[in-house]
Amino acid sequence: GQQLNQSPQSMFIQEGEDVSMNCTSSSIFNTWLWYKQDPGEGPVLLIALYKAGELTSNGRLTAQFGITRKDSFLNISASIPSDVGIYFCAGPAPPMKTSYDKVIFGPGTSLSVIP
Amino acid sequence: GAGVSQSPSNKVTEKGKDVELRCDPISGHTALYWYRQSLGQGLEFLIYFQGNSAPDKSGLPSDRFSAERTGGSVSTLTIQRTQQEDSAVYLCTSTSGRGGNSPLHFGNGTRLTVT
Numbered sequence: 001g002q003q004l005n006q007s008p009q010s011m012f013i014q015e016g017e018d019v020s021m022n023c024t025s026s027s028i029f030n031t032w033l034w035y036k037q038d039p040g041e042g043p044v045l046l047i048a049l050y051k052a053g054e055l056t057s058n059g060r061l062t063a064q065f066g067i068t069r070k071d072s073f074l075n076i077s078a079s080i081p082s083d084v085g086i087y088f089c090a091g092p093a094p095p096m097k098t099s100y101d102k103v104i105f106g107p108g109t110s111l112s113v114i115p
Numbered sequence: 116g117a118g119v120s121q122s123p124s125n126k127v128t129e130k131g132k133d134v135e136l137r138c139d140p141i142s143g144h145t146a147l148y149w150y151r152q153s154l155g156q157g158l159e160f161l162i163y164f165q166g167n168s169a170p171d172k173s174g175l176p177s178d179r180f181s182a183e184r185t186g187g188s189v190s191t192l193t194i195q196r197t198q199q200e201d202s203a204v205y206l207c208t209s210t211s212g213r214g215g216n217s218p219l220h221f222g223n224g225t226r227l228t229v230t
Contacts, residue, residue, distance in 0.1 A: 004157075031215045042119070042206050042221025043158070050216070088157060092215035101215035102171055103148065107157035 004106035019076040021109045023089030032072040033090040121222035136192040140209030
């Protein structure tokens with residue numbers, strides 16, 4: 001079935017550094033979603049991308065919808081301690097249905113920020 | 116307003132027993148998903164409810180797993196004859212749209228431990 005791959009699996013960075021992570025798939029996605037999960041909580045949507053080539057920012061976060069429609073990137077600038085968590089890419093599993101979306105998630109990138 | 120509520124937050128059960136996990140979605144949300152998150156893993160899709168349509172059960176790992184959604188609101192995930200490999204965090208999420216074009220609102224999950 002469809003599968004999303006994320007890299008790196010985990011990252012340890014110094015506070016203030018920039019972060020870059022990506023998500024790839026062997027299938028074309030029409031929507032790319034980035035969620036963040038804080039410890040002990042459910043994931044929360046950060047950014048949604050709907051168009052190939054789209055570049056969208058949310059504060060210090062920037063995400064891009066890859067031209068091939070098989071990948072997406074998330075960048076975090078000037079990291080701070082509260083950026084710690086697991087970052088998931090997600091999207092409606094192809095082939096997309098007409099009436100609903102089966103949203104699948106990647107395995108996640110675990111981010112640790114050293115103060 | 117209130118977010119997605121899941122109960123219990125923690126459940127310890129003996130192998131072979133049945134368990135029921137409850138999800139109260141956000142009022143008015145027509146779509147409801149169940150996911151499973153094993154330690155250090157991503158979110159595994161289990162089942163999806165959308166309005167009055169037949170649920171998408173394609174992610175249920177075995178016939179020991181079942182779920183229902185009564186009155187288009189509260190959902191119950193039932194695991195019969197639990198096995199140790201069922202130990203995981205079970206996350207429920209709801210959305211007002213299709214999931215691919217509207218944010219998924221997650222509960223904090225039920226942590227299930229099968230001894």
